[in-house]
Amino acid sequence: MEAFNTHGLVNRIVDRLPSKQLLVRYNNVEIEPGMTITPSQSRNPPQILFDSHPREYYTLIMNDPDSPSRNDPKFSEFNHWLVVNIREGDVSKGETMSEYVGPLPAKGSGHHRYVFMLYKQPNGRMDFPGLKKLTNNSAEGRPNHRMRDFARKYYLQDAIYGNFFQAEWDESVPKLQQQIKMQT
Numbered sequence: 115m116e117a118f119n120t121h122g123l124v125n126r127i128v129d130r131l132p133s134k135q136l137l138v139r140y141n142n143v144e145i146e147p148g149m150t151i152t153p154s155q156s157r158n159p160p161q162i163l164f165d166s167h168p169r170e171y172y173t174l175i176m177n178d179p180d181s182p183s184r185n186d187p188k189f190s191e192f193n194h195w196l197v198v199n200i201r202e203g204d205v206s207k208g209e210t211m212s213e214y215v216g217p218l219p220a221k222g223s224g225h226h227r228y229v230f231m232l233y234k235q236p237n238g239r240m241d242f243p244g245l246k247k248l249t250n251n252s253a254e255g256r257p258n259h260r261m262r263d264f265a266r267k268y269y270l271q272d273a274i275y276g277n278f279f280q281a282e283w284d285e286s287v288p289k290l291q292q293q294i295k296m297q298t
Contacts, residue, residue, distance in 0.1 A: 117147035118276065121227060127179050127191060127261050128231065132276030136230050137163035145279045150225065154286040156279070157216035159195065164232060164275050166203035171235040173198045173270060174205060175261050176214075176228060183223035192218070193248070193259035194228065199239050211242065213250035216290055217281040225280040231261055232275035235268075242268060253296045 118124050118131050138145040139161040145151070162174060174197045181192035194215050200208030219226040248255045265271075 115147060115276070118278070121148055121278070121280075123179070123227065123229060123278065127177070127229060128273060128276070129262065130272050132231060132273040134164070134275045136232050136275035136277040137161075138230055138277045138279070139163070145277055147277055148280065150280045150282075152284045152286075153217040153219065153281050153290070154284055156228070156281060157286055157290065159214040162205045162230070162232075164203055166201075168202060169238070170201070171198075171239050172200040172208070173233045173235055173268075174200060174208070174230065175233075175264065176230050177259060177261055178217070178219075178226050178228055180223075180226040181218075181257065182220050184226070185224075189257035191229075191258070191260050193256045196248075196259075198242055198245075199235070201239075210247075211245055212248040212256065215250050215256070215294055216286075218287060218290055218294075218296060219281055219283045221283045221287070223283065225282045227278050227280055229261070229278040230276060231273035233265060233270040233273050236271065237269075240268065251293055251295070253294045 176195035177191035179191045181189040196212035197208040
């Protein structure tokens with residue numbers, strides 16, 4: 115988990131290191147914090163595994179703090195996936211608020227960090243007033259979605275689980291940008 119510090123994520127997007135590593139698996143690739151994979155490998159939602167208590171609910175956030183680039187992160191953090199009210203350690207049993215959108219690094223923008231954080235919801239199942247559902251065919255509502263602000267707004271405590279990978283542009287990105295009507 116030290117990779118969160120080495121890659122400048124602690125204090126940048128979260129206040130503290132998550133205490134446990136979230137198991138994130140794209141097909142047969144198990145993500146280790148900070149490893150590099152391609153947008154092609156990560157275009158579909160990953161399998162997420164974590165230990166949970168049967169009566170507890172969780173929130174999963176996947177964001178890119180490097181949008182459109184690390185040198186010019188004016189859209190930081192770009193939200194790629196948001197699932198709330200996850201129960202029994204099964205993301206499919208949660209309520210998807212932002213449908214999954216794979217990595218969208220612009221050509222020539224370098225490596226982007228794609229960060230997953232899992233928060234325990236303090237009072238079980240929650241309503242999230244003001245939160246709109248986002249589809250995977252639009253970028254609307256995704257830029258400037260900061261994890262820290264979201265967690266504070268909905269009284270989530272520090273993330274218990276976390277992980278992240280890096281990716282840079284490949285030939286699959288333009289099709290995804292077109293799908294969500296993103297200006298390039």
